[in-house]
Amino acid sequence: MPAVAQDKPVTIEDVLEIVQRQQAEIDALRTELDATRQGMDATADKVAESEEKIEATGDFVESLAAAAPGRSKTSIGGYGELHYNQVNSDAGDSEEIDFHRFVLFFGHEFSDKVRFFSEFELEHSLAGDGKPGEVELEQAYAEFDLGNNIAARAGLFLLPVGILNETHEPPTFYGVERNDVENIILPSTWWEAGAGVRGNLANGLSWDAAVHSGLAIPTSGSSAFRVRSGRQKVAEADASDMATTVRMKYTGVPGLELAASYQYQSDPSQVAGDGLDSGQLFTAHAIYQRDRFGVRALYGSWEFDGAAVEAADADSQSGWYIEPSFRANKNWGVYARYSDLDAARAQDRFTQTEFGFNYWPTDGVVLKMDYRMREFDLPALSLSDFDAIDVGFGYNF
Structure with a gap:
């Protein structure tokens, strides 16, 4: 090795120093390798722990999913x-304060295609002998889907007539009291028992048809030929003569609803030969809401055949109203309503003007106030013309 011979001779100390440096490097590499292995072990432990948490979360979600259908199949609601x-x-x-209605809804979904709905009501707070109120079952029916756009129902249900008969929760309409046309001409709330079919057509058209129990209108006494007095409320009701109701509705334009209903009963007194032979109801309404402005209008009329009802000048009974409104914001709204009625009794023949406001502090709760002025058609009732102030509170959930 001639080249080495020319350099400084390598001693044993130099060799030992080189070996020590190499050993230190090896020890450092071993330390780093051990740290890496420990990190990998910790990471593996964390991964295993995360997998356990994910699995536990999945099990919990699955348990919720399994339990949720059982809870959601039955629903409860109400209004007052x-x-x-x-x-x-x-x-x-006169002055009066009255908790007019306390209502509970109970619904249940038996399956994706079969559901049940019911409505239970207490009127005027107290019911029983000598008390002013009633406990009433207003709805109890099952609905069956027959296809994508058609369903059948059977049981006790609200008739598809007018605006308020099917939708009458207090936050959904103006005025403390329900309008008189849908009280006297259309005797809301009006329910019957039977079977019906409803369907949806293209372009916003829908239809309803039902065969059901009918009215039993009295033909004598102070309520003779008064339609509202003919409601039997499906309480051991006389079913000698059934009735048929059909409706067409259009909602194809945003904010617009147009509907018309027709009902026929061959003997609306349920008594043959008493001078009230047949009855036909026709009603039509329009609802239009554009931004803050809205308007509702409804017309209803009855045409009866029979010697007695014609002699009493009650064979044609009708009424209409128009109601413009303005919603200032989500909380405040004002309205005015003009009504004209010509029904069986003298006290049910009048015109009425009213105006007032609704205040909704939150969804489902409303405070109301209005002022009414009623003038009766007959001069003999002129002393009964009245002005009224009404204040109300309502809710639904």
Whole structure:
């Protein structure tokens, strides 16, 4: 090795120093390798722990999914309303406060195609002998899907007539009291028992048809030929003569609803030969909402055949109203309503003008106030013309 011979001779100390440096490098590499292995072990432990958490979360979600259908199949809802009325007339003044309605809804889905709905009501807070109120079953029916756009129902249900008969929760309409046309001409709330079919067509058209129990209108006494007095409320009702109701509805334009209903009953008194032979109801309504402005209008009329009803000048009974409104914001709205009625009894023949406001502090709760002015058609009832102030509270959920 001639080249080495020319350099400084390598000693044993130099060799030992080289070996020590190499050993230190090896020890450092071993330390780094051990740290890496420990990190990998910790990472593996964390991965295993995360997998356990994910699996536990999945099991919990699956348990919720399994339990949720059982909870959601049955639903509960309701509504109620409190009224204060101050009426002033030449015949006398009166003041009254009344919890008019307390209602509970119960629904249940038996399957994707079969469901049940019911409505249970207490009127005027107290019911029983000598009490002013009633406990009533207003709905109890099952609905069956027959296809994508058609369903059948059977049981006790609200008839498809007018605006308020099917949708009458207090936050959904203006005025403390329900309008008089849909009280006297259309005797809302009006339910019957039977079977019906409903369907949806193209372009916003829908239809309803039902065969059901009918009215039993009295033909004598103070309520003779009064339609509202003919409701049997499916309480051991006389079913000698059934009735048929059909409706067409159009909602193909945003904010617009147009509907018309027709009902026929061959003997609306359920008594043959009493001078009330047949009855036909026709009603039509329009609802239009554009931005803050809205309007509702409804017309309803009955045509009866029979010697007795014609002699009493009650064979044609009708009424209509128009109601413009303005929603200032989500909380406040004002309205005005003009109604004209010509029904069986003298006290059911009048015109009425009213205006007022609704205040919705939150969804499902409403406070109301209105002022009414009623004038009767007959001069003999002029002393009964009245002005009234109404204040109300209502809710639904």
